[in-house]
Each structure stands twice: as C-alpha cells, then as structure tokens.
Amino acid sequence: MEITTPTEELHQQLNSWKEEVNEVRNEVKMMRERLEQIALSKASRDVMTQVEHFENRLLREREVADEMHHDIKQCAKRVANTPVTVVHDDRPIDDFQTIQHRMEIFRKLYLSLKEEFNQFIPCEV
Incomplete structure (x- = not known):
C-alpha cells in the first residue's frame, strides 16, 4: 500500500527524535556527575x-546518543533534498525506517539503563 507523507511531517518526527536524544544526553551528563560524587x-x-x-x-x-543525533541530522538533510511529498511503501526514504527502528531500540536500552541506575543510587552509601 502506498502512503504519501508530507516532508514537513517527516521533519517534525526527526526534530522530535533530536530533542529526545538531546534529553538523553543531558540526563546521562547528570548521572555521570552523580557517579563522580559517589566516586569521591x-x-x-x-x-x-x-x-x-x-x-x-x-x-x-x-x-x-551522539551517533543517533548525527544520523538523524543526516536523515533530515536527505528529507530536505526530496520533493515536497514523498511516496513510499511504509518507507518515506531509505534510512527513515532504519532510524525509526534504531530510535525504538535506543529508547528501550536507555530506559533500562536509567531504571538500573535509579535502583543503584538510593543504596550507594
């Protein structure tokens, strides 16, 4: 089945992913700072x-997270270079489906790490 997706919707999704990856980067930074406190x-x-x-x-x-951010930006560049509307079979561009799948895995692994980290922090002393 062919689906037509406006490029703007793709950009919105990609921007949403970039924001999510940046949020993970910030949270990782805070977790590392907490670990430094414990290490000292x-x-x-x-x-x-x-x-x-x-x-x-x-x-x-x-x-x-850095790799994901870079790859999302590259995907956004490809989308920007496509016509206003992209026709696809559940694949707006070659890499979009791959990026989408990678984002799902990225989320899952990060949430697992965050949960494990939060379980460790209350009992670190």
Whole structure:
C-alpha cells in the first residue's frame, strides 16, 4: 500500500527524535556527575565496582546518543533534498525506517539503563 507523507511531517518526527536524544544526553551528563560524587566519597569496594560499571555504560550511552543525533541530522538533510511529498511503501526514504527502528531500540536500552541506575543510587552509601 502506498502512503504519501508530507516532508514537513517527516521533519517534525526527526526534530522530535533530536530533542529526545538531546534529553538523553543531558540526563546521562547528570548521572555521570552523580557517579563522580559517589566516586569521591568513601564508598565501599562493591559500590565502587558498580560506579565503574555505570561509568562504562554511561560512556557508551553517550556515544550511541551522539551517533543517533548525527544520523538523524543526516536523515533530515536527505528529507530536505526530496520533493515536497514523498511516496513510499511504509518507507518515506531509505534510512527513515532504519532510524525509526534504531530510535525504538535506543529508547528501550536507555530506559533500562536509567531504571538500573535509579535502583543503584538510593543504596550507594
């Protein structure tokens, strides 16, 4: 089935994803700052092991967020270079469906990390 999607709708979706990725970047920054506070405290060895675990995961999360942000921007450029309306079979452009799928995975993995981090924080001392 062919669906016609105005380019403006695609841009709105892409901008929404960029905002979401930026929000994740900000939250990761705050989590890393919290880990620094814990690392400077006289926490137990077990807690410090967890701090290192989260430092590594947050570092990787930041890298993935940076990659997503870059790829979303590239997708937006491609959309901008297309005609006003894009005709597709559930795929407005070659990369849009891929970006959409990656955003779903990005959200899922980040929410899992955030939940695990929030469970760790109350009992870090």
